[in-house]
Amino acid sequence: MLETLKxxxxxxxxxxxxxxxxxxxxKSLTLKVEDLQGQLAAHRKARFGSKSESLDQLAFDLQxxxxxxxxxxxxxxxxxxxxxAVPSDMxxxxxxxxxxxxxxxxxxxxxxxxxxxxxxxxxxxRPVGEDVTQDLEYIPGRFIVRQIVRPRMxxxxxxxxxxxxxxxxxxxxGRAGPxxxxxxxxxxxxxxxxxxxxxxxxxxxxxxxxxxTLTDWVGRSTALLxxxxxxxxxxxxxxPAVFADDTPVKMQTGAKTGKAHTARLWSYVxxxxxxxxxxxxxxxxxxxxxxxxxxxxxxxQGYKGTVHADGFTGFNGLFGDGxxxxxxxxxxxxxxxxxxxxxxxxxxxxxxxxxxxMLYAVEKEARYKSPDERAALRQAxxxxxxxxxxxxxxxxLPKISGKTKLAEAIRYALGRMPxxxxxxxxxxxxxxxxxCERSIRPLTLGRKNYLxxxxxxxxxxAAIAYTLIETARMNGVNPEAWLxxxxxxxxxxxxxxxxxxAPWNWTPQQxxxxx
Numbered sequence: 086m087l088e089t090l091k092x093x094x095x096x097x098x099x100x101x102x103x104x105x106x107x108x109x110x111x112k113s114l115t116l117k118v119e120d121l122q123g124q125l126a127a128h129r130k131a132r133f134g135s136k137s138e139s140l141d142q143l144a145f146d147l148q149x150x151x152x153x154x155x156x157x158x159x160x161x162x163x164x165x166x167x168x169x170a171v172p173s174d175m176x177x178x179x180x181x182x183x184x185x186x187x188x189x190x191x192x193x194x195x196x197x198x199x200x201x202x203x204x205x206x207x208x209x210x211r212p213v214g215e216d217v218t219q220d221l222e223y224i225p226g227r228f229i230v231r232q233i234v235r236p237r238m239x240x241x242x243x244x245x246x247x248x249x250x251x252x253x254x255x256x257x258x259g260r261a262g263p264x265x266x267x268x269x270x271x272x273x274x275x276x277x278x279x280x281x282x283x284x285x286x287x288x289x290x291x292x293x294x295x296x297x298t299l300t301d302w303v304g305r306s307t308a309l310l311x312x313x314x315x316x317x318x319x320x321x322x323x324x325p326a327v328f329a330d331d332t333p334v335k336m337q338t339g340a341k342t343g344k345a346h347t348a349r350l351w352s353y354v355x356x357x358x359x360x361x362x363x364x365x366x367x368x369x370x371x372x373x374x375x376x377x378x379x380x381x382x383x384x385x386q387g388y389k390g391t392v393h394a395d396g397f398t399g400f401n402g403l404f405g406d407g408x409x410x411x412x413x414x415x416x417x418x419x420x421x422x423x424x425x426x427x428x429x430x431x432x433x434x435x436x437x438x439x440x441x442x443m444l445y446a447v448e449k450e451a452r453y454k455s456p457d458e459r460a461a462l463r464q465a466x467x468x469x470x471x472x473x474x475x476x477x478x479x480x481x482l483p484k485i486s487g488k489t490k491l492a493e494a495i496r497y498a499l500g501r502m503p504x505x506x507x508x509x510x511x512x513x514x515x516x517x518x519x520x521c522e523r524s525i526r527p528l529t530l531g532r533k534n535y536l537x538x539x540x541x542x543x544x545x546x547a548a549i550a551y552t553l554i555e556t557a558r559m560n561g562v563n564p565e566a567w568l569x570x571x572x573x574x575x576x577x578x579x580x581x582x583x584x585x586x587a588p589w590n591w592t593p594q595q596x597x598x599x600x
Contacts, residue, residue, distance in 0.1 A: 116488045119429075126428045149280050149300045149535070150543015151337075156304025157546055163257065164308075183260070184293050186219055186230050194232040197249035208242030218251060222262030225565075228292060231262060255572045256305045263572035266306045269299055271565040274550040275527070275558075279535045307546040309575055310568075314552040316583045318369040322385060324355040325513050326412070328393040328521035329381060329400065332528050335537035336374060336544060345537050348544060349373045350551070351384060352524045356559070360456050360513055365589035366559040368524045370551045372544035378402045385409065391511070393518045396501060413504035414518035415441065421494035431491055433481050437498070440474040448516050456512030463509045471509060475502050524555060557588040567591050 201210055215236045222231045238247045255263050272278040278286075280299040287294045321327060329352070336348035351373065356366040373380040378399035385392065385403055393412045394400040403409045419441045426434040447467040451459040482495045508514040528551065538544040557564040571586050578586060 112486075116486065119489060122428060126424070149296065149303075150539030150546065152297060152300035152539070153304035153307070153546045154540050154542020156301040157308035157542055158304075160256075160305040160308035186221060186260070187291055189291065191227070191229045192232050193229055194234055196234045196236065197252075198236055199238050199247035199249050203240035203243065203245055204247060205245045206240060206243045208240045210238035210247055211241050212236050213239045213246070216248070219260065220254065220262045221260045221265060223265035223268045225268075228265075228290060253576045255309060255576060256302065259302070259305070261302050264569045266302055266572050267565045267568035269302055270306060270550055270568060271554060273303065273535075274531065274547065275554045275564055277527075277531045277534045282534075303550075304542075304546055306572065307549040310553060310571070311549055312580055312583055313571065313575065313586055314369070314549040316587070317367045317552055317556055318353075318371075320364070320367055321353050321355045321369040322388050324357065324364060324390060326355070326391045326393065326515075327385065327388065327409075328352075328354040328356065328515075328518055328524075329385070330395065330518060330521040330525055331376065331381075331397075332525045333376075334528070334532050334544070336541070337537055337539050346374075347376075348538060349376050349380070350528050350544070350548060351381060352521055352528075353384065354521045354524050356520045357513070359452050359515065360459055361453060362513070365587070367556045368552060368559060370528075370548040370555075372538075372541070372548040374541055374544075391507065391514055393515060393521065395518060396497070410507065411504050412507050412514050413501040415444065415501075415505050416517035416519055416522070418494075418498045418501055418505075421490075421497055425491050425494055428490070433485070434491060434494070437474070437478065437494075440470060440477070443470045444474075444516060451512075454512075459512030460510055463512075468509050471502070471506070475499065527551065527555060553588075557591075560588045560591075562588040562591050564588075 199210065202208065203210055215234055218233045218235070220231045220233070222229050233251065235249050235251065239245070240247070255261070255266055261269075269280070269283060272283050273280060280303070281296045283299060284294055284296045331349045331351045333347045334350055335345040338344045338346055349372070351371045353369045353371070354366070355364065355368075357364050358366060371380070371384050376399060378401065381400055382402040388403070388409050389407070390409055391412050392400065392403055392409045393414060394403075395414050395417050400411070404411045419438060422434040422437045422441075425431050426438060444467055447463060447470075450466075451462045454462070478495050478498055482492060482499075485492050485495075505516070508516055531547075538547065553568065554564045557567050567588050570591070575586060584590070
């Protein structure tokens, strides 16, 4: 353009043509500048207050999830086959080496006696020795060593030996008690403490718990808890509406290379509290190595309710004749207008945001009312606003350039609003997918600390732990106390009575007992 201005034509018609050409070029450059400004604003917003850390900057090798997967497979091998537990190329099982439990830890001794009389002949029993089994347990605030003493008794008449059986433990031949296992799980998946950090914390208590030991405990614990997580998944899919979303996580492709590719954690939530439903709220997480649409289709196979989702095309396989129905998320629609308004103060974007605020004012009024009351309120107050917003956006679109971010936001809104309409008539639905987006936040906090999954098996273990911990939190239950109680008994609990271990069946008396 600058070269053209140095030699302007003398003919008026040529000048007019040049001006028109320059106008088109200026318009094109203006749109390009606007697009780049939008990208810059988005990057600044996403990265504000944080600093990226690439995988090749790590000075240590995290193999937690790989070893967790190995431990989960070992637990399955001892309790029953599961061909899908870990990949076939899983490294060989590691060898355990245990250091003695420190003498400075408090000892609590429990004596299990077979009684005073011989079960065979009724004769008196006399002590001939004893077996001492030590479990390392954790009581909030301190470690203790719980000693189970089982005297070996012999009959004075027939010399028959008698000894009380050793109670079931979460990990057979393991030293970790249920309270310590729950503490490690909650530390990693609720408090976002990688296991190497937990190992360093325990070292300050003069207790040598290597990271590899903790990974073994986590893997075996999640394998033991898998049926309970599966039960929660069934309850999620039994509701009239499911909130669905996913978030990326890094997964290592090889322990030696350090390279990683993007895997996914999927979240499915059932929460009927906004319309006073009686079912307890619960969240079910699933892990996949990619974002293909086959994964949500498999997770929600056969589901015929309503799925709250964003515009990701991978969810499209859930919808159709005889399948689930879609409820679009208006937060995603609003977010695009907010980005435009924050960047250039667009009057049209502001008008869209203000109209959506009126929809949310109705939702605030409808919260915690019955489905019929919510539907009636929406029809009376929200539907006129919704209709006016949709019509107004159609009127604004022809007035602006089709290549602008504002036009992109309007087109997205007009494409999603017809799929957002069902909430106006159904009081069991929501205007947005915020319920599920809240369930994603713990995952985003966790991945900032542990950075990536070590393997597919490690991702599966994380999904199980997140399912249990986040479901407990949704029900107002202390996840550590509840998991302690569950791990005390799940090894002997009948699978057809797994509902009894759900967090909503947790009582204050049980909490006091676990504490």
